[in-house]
Amino acid sequence: MPSTLPETELHNPQTTKTPLDPHLKALENEAIHIFREVAAEFEKPVMLYSVGKDSSVLLHLARKAFYPGRVPFPLLHVNTGWKFAEMIAFRNDIVKKYDLDFIEHINPRGKAENVTPFTHGSALFTDIMKTEGLRQALDAGGFDAAFGGARRDEEASRAKERIYSFRTPEHRWDPRAQRPELWNIYNGMIRKGESVRAFPLSNWTEVDIWRYIQVEDIPLVPLYYAKERPYVERDGMMILAEDPRLELLPGETIQHGSIRFRTLGDFPLTGAIPSQATNLEEVIAELEIATVSERQGRAIDRDQSGSMEKKKREGYF
Amino acid sequence: MTVSAIAQAASADVTTGTVTAFPATEAARAARDTRPLRLITCGSVDDGKSTLIGRLLWDTKAVKEDQAATLRRDSGKQNDLGLPDFALLLDGLQAEREQGITIDVAYRYFATDKRSFIVADTPGHEQYTRNMATGASTADLAVLLVDARTGLLEQTRRHATIASLMGIKQFVLAVNKFDLVGYDRARFDQITHEFRELALSLGVRQITAIPMSALKGENVVYDGKASMPWYEGQTLVEVLELATVRSAQTVGFRLPVQRVSRPGESFRGYQGTVAGGSVKPGDSVVILPSGMVANVTKIITFDLVRNAAVAGDAITLVLDRQVDVSRGDMIVSIDSQPQVGLDFDAQLVALQAEGIQPGRRYWLKSGSRRQRVTANPVSQLDLKTGSWTQRTGLLPMNGIGKVHLSFDENAVFDAYEQNRTTGAFILIDPDTNNTVAGGMITAKRSSLTDLRSDEARVILSLPADLADQLMATELFSRRRDETDLRRMTAGEASQIFKDAAVDI
Numbered sequence: 001m002p003s004t005l006p007e008t009e010l011h012n013p014q015t016t017k018t019p020l021d022p023h024l025k026a027l028e029n030e031a032i033h034i035f036r037e038v039a040a041e042f043e044k045p046v047m048l049y050s051v052g053k054d055s056s057v058l059l060h061l062a063r064k065a066f067y068p069g070r071v072p073f074p075l076l077h078v079n080t081g082w083k084f085a086e087m088i089a090f091r092n093d094i095v096k097k098y099d100l101d102f103i104e105h106i107n108p109r110g111k112a113e114n115v116t117p118f119t120h121g122s123a124l125f126t127d128i129m130k131t132e133g134l135r136q137a138l139d140a141g142g143f144d145a146a147f148g149g150a151r152r153d154e155e156a157s158r159a160k161e162r163i164y165s166f167r168t169p170e171h172r173w174d175p176r177a178q179r180p181e182l183w184n185i186y187n188g189m190i191r192k193g194e195s196v197r198a199f200p201l202s203n204w205t206e207v208d209i210w211r212y213i214q215v216e217d218i219p220l221v222p223l224y225y226a227k228e229r230p231y232v233e234r235d236g237m238m239i240l241a242e243d244p245r246l247e248l249l250p251g252e253t254i255q256h257g258s259i260r261f262r263t264l265g266d267f268p269l270t271g272a273i274p275s276q277a278t279n280l281e282e283v284i285a286e287l288e289i290a291t292v293s294e295r296q297g298r299a300i301d302r303d304q305s306g307s308m309e310k311k312k313r314e315g316y317f
Numbered sequence: 318m319t320v321s322a323i324a325q326a327a328s329a330d331v332t333t334g335t336v337t338a339f340p341a342t343e344a345a346r347a348a349r350d351t352r353p354l355r356l357i358t359c360g361s362v363d364d365g366k367s368t369l370i371g372r373l374l375w376d377t378k379a380v381k382e383d384q385a386a387t388l389r390r391d392s393g394k395q396n397d398l399g400l401p402d403f404a405l406l407l408d409g410l411q412a413e414r415e416q417g418i419t420i421d422v423a424y425r426y427f428a429t430d431k432r433s434f435i436v437a438d439t440p441g442h443e444q445y446t447r448n449m450a451t452g453a454s455t456a457d458l459a460v461l462l463v464d465a466r467t468g469l470l471e472q473t474r475r476h477a478t479i480a481s482l483m484g485i486k487q488f489v490l491a492v493n494k495f496d497l498v499g500y501d502r503a504r505f506d507q508i509t510h511e512f513r514e515l516a517l518s519l520g521v522r523q524i525t526a527i528p529m530s531a532l533k534g535e536n537v538v539y540d541g542k543a544s545m546p547w548y549e550g551q552t553l554v555e556v557l558e559l560a561t562v563r564s565a566q567t568v569g570f571r572l573p574v575q576r577v578s579r580p581g582e583s584f585r586g587y588q589g590t591v592a593g594g595s596v597k598p599g600d601s602v603v604i605l606p607s608g609m610v611a612n613v614t615k616i617i618t619f620d621l622v623r624n625a626a627v628a629g630d631a632i633t634l635v636l637d638r639q640v641d642v643s644r645g646d647m648i649v650s651i652d653s654q655p656q657v658g659l660d661f662d663a664q665l666v667a668l669q670a671e672g673i674q675p676g677r678r679y680w681l682k683s684g685s686r687r688q689r690v691t692a693n694p695v696s697q698l699d700l701k702t703g704s705w706t707q708r709t710g711l712l713p714m715n716g717i718g719k720v721h722l723s724f725d726e727n728a729v730f731d732a733y734e735q736n737r738t739t740g741a742f743i744l745i746d747p748d749t750n751n752t753v754a755g756g757m758i759t760a761k762r763s764s765l766t767d768l769r770s771d772e773a774r775v776i777l778s779l780p781a782d783l784a785d786q787l788m789a790t791e792l793f794s795r796r797r798d799e800t801d802l803r804r805m806t807a808g809e810a811s812q813i814f815k816d817a818a819v820d821i
Contacts, residue, residue, distance in 0.1 A: 023351065023352055023433060025352075027353075029631045036588050036589070037575055040575050040576040040644050040685070064618070066578065067617070067619040067633070068580055068586070069578050152424050153426045159425065159438075160423045182450065182454040182455075183737070183741045183743075184455075187751075189745055189750040205428070205433070208433075
């Protein structure tokens with residue numbers, strides 16, 4: 001019988017689920033299409049998994065795209081060693097729960113030279129641990145395509161990024177030499193050593209991400225929800241004060257307050273916001289009236305104007 | 318938010334049976350009942366295009382406070398309305414900022430209570446053909462900008478021609494900088510009339526013209542009644558909210574197979590996105606190009622086993638028998654099949670400096686299928702006049718040409734006019750791997766017309782009103798330059814036919 005589902009079914013279809021509205025359905029269909037196209041056209045794809053909300057949506061879509069089969073490529077987490085502890089615990093649970101192939105990479109040079117955000121500054125730290133780390137991991141795995149959760153609405157330089165973003169063997173992105181992308185026909189032809197970054201969430205906005213998480217009931221790292229947490233104020237950011245490696249500077253005190261995070265990354269570089277939103281409905285309600293963009297809490301983007309474009313040219317995701 | 322928007326959202330909730338814990342004001346956003354509208358904006362910097370897009374983002378609150386602050390800091394000075402320089406918001410790449418030019422297609426996102434929008438923002442001057450074609454390929458609607466002082470320009474005709482060629486059937490004419498002509502209604506009527514003529518000549522019938530000042534925000538998101546009480550039409554955003562999203566559901570079922578899913582020995586499913594029509598279990602289908610027949614037993618998605626799928630749905634299809642299906646094949650309805658053949662006519666846009674070379678072999682990708690093809694140019698569109706001139710040599714970059722496609726193996730297409738997915742393709746240079754053309758299938762060439770394509774003609778004698786109706790169709794207007802037209806009396810016509818019969 002060719003029509004029976006495999007016994008190792010990963011997921012029980014729920015027939016009572018609320019259907020997606022046409023808007024989210026269209027975005028979901030597009031993302032699934034991209035996932036399938038890349039998986040079919042490339043020899044060795046990998047999915048960059050940062051444990052954040054966009055990665056969580058990306059993973060959910062990947063599982064949908066290949067159901068009833070397994071996700072046919074590994075997840076790659078480029079760790080810096082400075083992630084929130086709750087992120088790592090959550091990540092390990094997800095990998096186990098969904099039976100995923102998983103790769104973790106920490107730049108050995110950075111580790112050996114004890115590169116930290118405190119000693120090297122956010123720019124150099126990010127360059128070594130993220131950009132260089134990512135390049136190392138992609139080269140080591142021989143991956144010719146890497147899925148990422150970037151959205152075009154995130155930052156001005158992303159607005160022109162293609163869904164298939166072509167990279168040289170040195171992982172460089174040349175904004176002037178992008179291939180035209182017409183209809184939903186993607187050109188996946190590359191030479192040996194070259195690669196493509198594929199962005200299934202290109203057309204999603206932050207609100208879309210949150211609404212999709214809500215309708216699809218996608219689990220998230222609890223840091224996205226407000227809770228009474230310890231923090232210190234540094235350079236105008238609220239830094240979570242849970243990791244023993246955070247040393248207080250003169251004049252700093254640990255404060256307590258109901259805070260949450262709009263994006264997750266390295267705890268010393270990611271600022272929290274004061275919030276009372278303890279669940280998804282409340283987070284979305286806050287978002288609908290929010291007047292500050294989500295990247296505002298990130299130290300990386302503020303280093304200099306045009307900083308994201310510069311990082312991307314050098315191979316940062 | 319308006320009261321009616323809340324009511325609408327609330328009723329949408331009832332019909333879909335959604336239970337939501339949101340307060341009423343949130344429900345309106347949560348229950349978005351339309352697909353995102355994709356649009357393209359055409360016009361030059363001088364027409365105020367950046368200002369218009371910036372105004373759309375600004376007035377729909379798509380620009381966040383910190384982004385606005387960066388903008389204010391970068392722009393240094395503000396204009397006299399206290400607004401930042403919107404062009405800085407849009408021109409994202411450093412290279413562009415340094416040179417002060419926009420060199421590529423950028424995508425912008427904004428939303429109202431009723432709908433969300435994806436704007437393809439393309440440059441108005443250099444290489445606009447290639448960028449416009451890229452942006453227009455996915456657009457449902459084109460906003461054409463003109464400066465009220467200058468009215469329609471040659472470039473308006475160019476932009477409109479490219480947009481219609483790429484299959485856009487809804488035009489909005491934004492008559493911008495209307496404050497600078499003193500909100501003169503006669504001026505608006507004059508420009509609108511000219512534009513209507515232009516659009517009709519291209520076969521586009523859904524046209525809306527709006528007098529506006531993007532700088533002052535009149536008739537963009539908010540109305541401009543204070544300045545032009547005589548204008549009772551919609552604002553730009555109101556038109557966009559009500560515009561239709563193109564749908565391929567009325568044509569035959571099409572599923573380009575992206576991959577075959579075989580998670581276990583007992584299961585084989587064909588994964589892809591429905592590119593036209595609909596399908597349900599029990600339907601008979603044909604696998605092309607092989608021509609094998611099978612029946613659909615199941616439509617699987619992650620959420621549920623479905624009893625139907627329609628155009629746009631990403632699905633996994635299960636058939637009732639073992640047939641040879643692989644990536645690149647197309648599963649189609651048995652009673653409405655696409656064209657299969659070795660030779661097709663197409664129109665294409667040359668996207669790279671080397672142009673499209675006659676006789677050269679390219680890779681063609683359409684849907685999930687990639688195959689070898691030769692493209693031989695036949696004629697080129699003169700964007701200045703809208704007419705086609707014979708040209709069999711190289712089709713240069715930014716040129717729009719008619720070509721003959723010749724394949725080594727059978728190809729499967731619909732006409733682009735019937736299906737914007739299965740009728741579209743790209744050409745890839747096998748040496749550089751770059752995308753060198755975007756193309757649209759017009760027809761399959763049969764061997765008969767192939768032999769006589771230049772000579773074969775048909776003379777029809779039609780009642781004048783019927784002829785006028787036929788000539789107003791898109792198909793006709795697109796090939797009008799190939800036709801001869803003589804108006805005469807019924808008696809004269811029958812005499813011609815008599816004479817012709819004598820010749821035979």
